[in-house]
Amino acid sequence: MCKCIWGMDTKEEFDAKWDEIVTSNGLKDHPWLSLIHALRENWVPSYVKHVFSVGMSSSQRAESCHAFFKQYINRKNTLMEFIVRFERALGSQRRKELMADHVDTNEKPPLPFRTPMQHQMARIYTWEILEMFEREDFRSLLCLFELVEQDETQCMYKVSEWVNPGVTRMKELVHDKDADKAYCSCKEFEFWGFELLENSFDDIRGKLTRLLSSRARVEEEPNGEVGTSSSQVRMKDPHRVKAKGCARRVKGQKEKAAEGHKRRCSKRRKTDHDRRSCPKLVSGSSSSDAEVGAAVDENLQPSQSTQDREPTMTESFLQEFDFLYGSGV
Known part of the structure; x- marks a missing residue:
């Protein structure tokens, strides 16, 4: 189908x-x-096919757009995600266009046959249009022309195009001598707009001549050469760098955040000291040590009541025994 x-x-x-x-x-x-x-x-x-469409189908533009944006967008995206992905898709498309422009400007396309016509078209067309021209040029080699009828106003040709082994496609081509136009039974001239180009052929020829002359001037300039080496090279001033001394180490985000945070004392919440050197804790520990020492001294020293009280009967008897017989007995 x-x-x-x-x-x-x-x-x-x-x-x-x-x-x-x-x-x-x-x-x-x-x-x-x-x-x-x-x-x-x-x-x-x-x-x-009799309608001028530049070789495009009725739904080709919509289908190509849908196929392109389907790589980035789906129905489940939110509005914010749609905006971000849409911008990403446009950025990707612009980047591809810039890359294609760079290739067309700075690189020479490979030519399969290297005929004078291909060399001329390579200087004018972009890579994409040049590939289309090469396909049409190759198809023309597979066609045979036969003059069928001729009169004062027109000529009719029969064109046989070789498609596959054993398969040949026949077409009829009519050349109008008075209007200097060609019409084909396949309607490709009208479909692609070749008939409209014939009306402004002189203008196109003038633009083509000016374009070739401008390209020739660009290639004659020292820095306009493409694919060749130039004897003159333009160099910009180098960037100034600091070559004396050692540069500072580049700090990371975590290190910068850690430097901004200062330690505080857990007792007084101040940044000039920490818990080990907190004046409040140091003074409190000194006073408590003094109180503990005083309490120990008081416990070790005999109380005033013990020194002033009179000895008991047992103590008096022991003192008298030591006096009579000695303390060593």
Whole structure:
């Protein structure tokens, strides 16, 4: 079905191929296929090729946009996520455009045949357009032209294009001598806009001549050479650097945050000392030590009441015994 829609050049070829596919699959009375076949003049390429579309289909622009943004956006994203991802997608697209511009400006494309025409087109076209031109140039080598009819106003040619081994596609080409225009049965000239280009061919030729002359002037400049070495090199002044002494070590964010935090005393909540050197704790411990020492001295020294009291009878008897017989007995 896809080959039937996109591979047929004329209306007759499409209708014949459509009937063959529908009949072979038993879908002759299918309601949906019958409906879209009735609307074939609005969407089948072989029916709308006479309209200038620059080679694009009716839904190609929307489908390409959807395929591109589907890589970044989905239906589950919030509004903030959508804005961020949309900006990221645009940034990626702009970066690809800048890279393509850089390649077109500073690099030379590879030429498969190296003909004078390809060398000329390589100086004018971008890489993408040059690849399209090379494909068309290669397809022209697979075509055979045969003059069928000629009169005073026009010439008719039969063009046979080799597609695959054993498969040849036939086309009819008419050249109008009075208008100096060409018309093909495949309607490719109208579809791609070649007929509109013929109306302003003189203007394009003048622009092409000016473009080639400007490119030649750029290539003649010393620094405008592409793919060759130049004898003159422009150098900017170097950046000034500090070569004397040792530079300071670059500190991390955690280290900077740790330096900003100062330790405080857990008792008085001040930053000029810590708990070990806190004046309040030091003075409190000294006074408590003095009180404890005084209490110990008081316990060791005999009290005043003990010194002033009179000895008992037992004490008097022991003192008298020591006096008579000695303390060693």
